[in-house]
Amino acid sequence: MLTIDLNCDMGESFGSWRMGMDDQVMPLISSANIACGWHAGDALVMDRTVQLAASRGVAIGAHPGYPDLQGFGRRRLQCTGREVRAYVMYQVGALMAFCTANGVTMAHVKPHGSLYNTAASDEETALAVAEGIAALNPSLLSVGLAGPRGELVVRAGKEFGLRVIREAFPDRAYAADGDLVPRNVPGAVLSDPQEVAQRALMMARDHRVLALDGTMVELHADTLCVHGDNPAAVDLVRSIRSLLQAEGISIVAMGSRP
Amino acid sequence: MLTIDLNCDMGESFGSWRMGMDDQVMPLISSANIACGWHAGDALVMDRTVQLAASRGVAIGAHPGYPDLQGFGRRRLQCTGREVRAYVMYQVGALMAFCTANGVTMAHVKPHGSLYNTAASDEETALAVAEGIAALNPSLLSVGLAGPRGELVVRAGKEFGLRVIREAFPDRAYAADGDLVPRNVPGAVLSDPQEVAQRALMMARDHRVLALDGTMVELHADTLCVHGDNPAAVDLVRSIRSLLQAEGISIVAMGSRP
Amino acid sequence: MLTIDLNCDMGESFGSWRMGMDDQVMPLISSANIACGWHAGDALVMDRTVQLAASRGVAIGAHPGYPDLQGFGRRRLQCTGREVRAYVMYQVGALMAFCTANGVTMAHVKPHGSLYNTAASDEETALAVAEGIAALNPSLLSVGLAGPRGELVVRAGKEFGLRVIREAFPDRAYAADGDLVPRNVPGAVLSDPQEVAQRALMMARDHRVLALDGTMVELHADTLCVHGDNPAAVDLVRSIRSLLQAEGISIVAMGSRP
């Protein structure tokens, strides 16, 4: 049976500020990446989000980021490997507390924003993230980019005995080499629910994606990243989910596939 | 055999700022309360301090505080029980990550500064601290004041199945009812190493303390709190330790006594 | 000619988090209280909000709060007078920078949330806020509660040579002594636009308010506080503004009345 994981960033509210439509998205996904209070989220939000995910049977992952609330973790911060390792451990540990209290086991770790991107291009960062995860629990899954730019994270994961889950983006354009087209390029972000759902299907069923130049590219992804920050984004997740299920593809948490 | 625990707040450096003489104090104590990054400490300091404690065989406790770095957690912040519970869980979880990575088990939780004092006088806070600890691991020891003002914490601990460790302060004056004399009262803080060591001995051996009014008061303490923030404080710990050992009292971690 | 000021808290977005409907509200009010980055707002939001107010001819005030982003400045933080004074100065100074850069003069200072409430009940805080304002510019207006609970702030203002502007809340119930009814009392918050506008009119024209027990109470207010955090709140401001203008009352910034 074909399966795929749908993952989404969750728990990004902070204090009195709301962000995301977690209540609507949670029933549609199989894995939730929960912010850990450094770039988004706070202790109350983390508790509530873990509970929500647990109640829906959604797999829980930590979503650690740079210590930059003001910049939502989207700005690169020059850090040593020792810093990154300790930052990942701190945030994953904090989220683990809420998993323990809610009787669930953490499944994966996916770095957020600029930390995710830096890990894809900077070996010291990639190794530090992997080392931090493995130091806590080597059976935690590590999430990295599918395609050529994910290689550093895969190698770093291997170095520390982690299983790396490869992630693709149905709403993003890809280049002929399997790499993401940068956001500032026209056409880099797709928003038509039918088109995005078709791309998700092709990723999940055929392990391929239609590149921006019209060529068909191989892309082996274990999880598809979706968004839930506005009603249109939620519609898009719904559309992806419907088509995948209609085509007989089960949506199951990233760890479930052997 | 008589035993007592000596506990000290550790890991209170932050970023480029140093605080405390952890290297000198660690060999002298049996339990370290390690700051968790909200009122003091940071991820790198936590990692280093857990390692230092582990290497010396010192029992490790979390030292969670209010989210107030600027005020060092010494200012009361009006929080709901739900907030306190989540704040304790977040911080204890973060420190647990470094315990796991360093192969040691966390032994206790002692709230810091104003959170410690608020728990002693506000039932909602006392219950929330206990609930947060128990939600993570009910075999974690909870630390509270010896004497009448510690009753709220003891009862809150019982409510959630926690063992509460009672703490006394050899360098602080006590009132005839077994309560601490407020710091602003003349004579409230003692600094003579011989005198403080004698008081520690009396606490550990006789379960008594000489009150400010000259009466002898019963005081049942399982752990004595010492300080390590300056050379004089370290001398004082040394003096306490020497006298206790000379009198045949073993200094062992708070959890060790049945 | 009768005049009144309508003031509203503005610039409460932070980083990637949006709060408030500043664009809709700004054209409706005469004074904007702009958050200064400690409980809400950030440097970019402050710059943008000052610009928006200036472009609409709305008077600008600083809205300093406790250093508690997580709690949105709504939780009491035990601070010394020296701390409060310095915190007010820091935040007001920071906002002044954006006033200077945008070619406008700051008109008033209104403490936010718990700092506002604490100043109403704690003399040390009231004096410290006034001292901080006066140290920067004694011609800045200070905003405090109308009614009996505003007396501390009035006296503190006098002590430091400040003119104190008295504030009333058209959408809040009042007790027979002119004090606000606490929010948790049923009926404490009003939401019917017609009713709230009528109360605003009575406050502005008759200097009176109908108390919860049916008695008519004198209340001398120079400014009415309105909210803009959701569409219903904006409708309410619109309703107040329409009725006041229809009744010939000019809506002008708080400093304009001699």
Add this chain to the structure above:
Amino acid sequence: MLTIDLNCDMGESFGSWRMGMDDQVMPLISSANIACGWHAGDALVMDRTVQLAASRGVAIGAHPGYPDLQGFGRRRLQCTGREVRAYVMYQVGALMAFCTANGVTMAHVKPHGSLYNTAASDEETALAVAEGIAALNPSLLSVGLAGPRGELVVRAGKEFGLRVIREAFPDRAYAADGDLVPRNVPGAVLSDPQEVAQRALMMARDHRVLALDGTMVELHADTLCVHGDNPAAVDLVRSIRSLLQAEGISIVAMGSRP
């Protein structure tokens, strides 16, 4: 008459953490760069440090940095020009409040740590810093590196009508092109008081420095940066000051030279 300015970073304590020997250093320097609470310092420390500088007749400058307390502003944070401009304005404005309250005028702005270095190599940052300063007060002096690496800051200052003060480091080795030798190169940092004082004298009197390769390099500096974070550093400042004065060079604030 020959004159030179001695500047030092001051007010870097934070909350309960002490840093620097401000009391000893202040009488020895002519310009103080005061931290503004984002990478170091807090409102109380700023108030105290401005007072201390004012009481000694030392010129006051703002020392804004990246929002990174944990990293002491020493880590590059990827920021847009709009962010840098607003961050500079916020911090300079906050310090201005304490200048106003203490009856002194701010003289200069010197970016801290990584912001200083980024401004030297990234044009967008250099322009944003200059724009932020000029928006507040174009008669504020801007401080940048002497030598070739200072050109971006000089040009950015010109763009916004600022006078740029060039800074040299008597305790740092220079390359033959007038650029600083990176800290990780052996010999990059000098610590012998006699030698450092001699280099300071040569910088102030001859506008030259002996480069690491033995060549004599022209270097036009208006201010010499000194440090005060430990007793040896303070001795070094004393040694510099004594030799300069013995050689008839007056130590006066950076703005004083026409």
